[in-house]
Amino acid sequence: GAGVSQTPSNKVTEKGKYVELRCDPISGHTALYWYRQSLGQGPEFLIYFQGTGAADDSGLPNDRFFAVRPEGSVSTLKIQRTERGDSAVYLCASSLGGDSPLHFGNGTRLTVT
Amino acid sequence: GNSVTQMEGPVTLSEEAFLTINCTYTATGYPSLFWYVQYPGEGLQLLLKATKADDKGSNKGFEATYRKETTSFHLEKGSVQVSDSAVYFCALRQGDTGRRALTFGSGTRLQVQP
Numbered sequence: 001g002a003g004v005s006q007t008p009s010n011k012v013t014e015k016g017k018y019v020e021l022r023c024d025p026i027s028g029h030t031a032l033y034w035y036r037q038s039l040g041q042g043p044e045f046l047i048y049f050q051g052t053g054a055a056d057d058s059g060l061p062n063d064r065f066f067a068v069r070p071e072g073s074v075s076t077l078k079i080q081r082t083e084r085g086d087s088a089v090y091l092c093a094s095s096l097g098g099d100s101p102l103h104f105g106n107g108t109r110l111t112v113t
Numbered sequence: 114g115n116s117v118t119q120m121e122g123p124v125t126l127s128e129e130a131f132l133t134i135n136c137t138y139t140a141t142g143y144p145s146l147f148w149y150v151q152y153p154g155e156g157l158q159l160l161l162k163a164t165k166a167d168d169k170g171s172n173k174g175f176e177a178t179y180r181k182e183t184t185s186f187h188l189e190k191g192s193v194q195v196s197d198s199a200v201y202f203c204a205l206r207q208g209d210t211g212r213r214a215l216t217f218g219s220g221t222r223l224q225v226q227p
Contacts, residue, residue: 105156
């Protein structure tokens, strides 16, 4: 079956611009996570949705980062006024909730020039 | 706060060699522990997990035992194959607060040569 889909796979943007990254979770998965992975590092937690609501947004680094999941399926991560330090691979994962395993997408590689 | 420390890579082994990738953690309470693997060109996928002390997780010939006394969760495999070449991530999820986020280590790249 279809896995977690993230688009675009690559995004290059200029410093100061606004970007949106999209995640299509596995159908029926109620939990959705965003992580950020810098080169040579493990994924770093950003935000977790249970259904439509953000159950834990403690990992968002500052108020330039925002994420939504209005209908409880697709999610969009939004980054305003991008900075070069935002360059990383942004990973999305979904699960059935509880202790069920996370299924990760292949990520969006964001490069801020 | 929570943290996971893994041995640095790359780890380079010949086919059929024994593998150990060390992982230690710092956490409050009783975390669940995981190993994730990322094969070239693919997304992270769960390899194995253990949810309480002395549990052993196993999958595809890999094993890891949750050692609370040493706060460790080392990954082992008795005989690696070229197809095991990947990046391996140790991770924990804090168990007693309901927080669902995983905390990952920095990853260890394994290269298996024929």
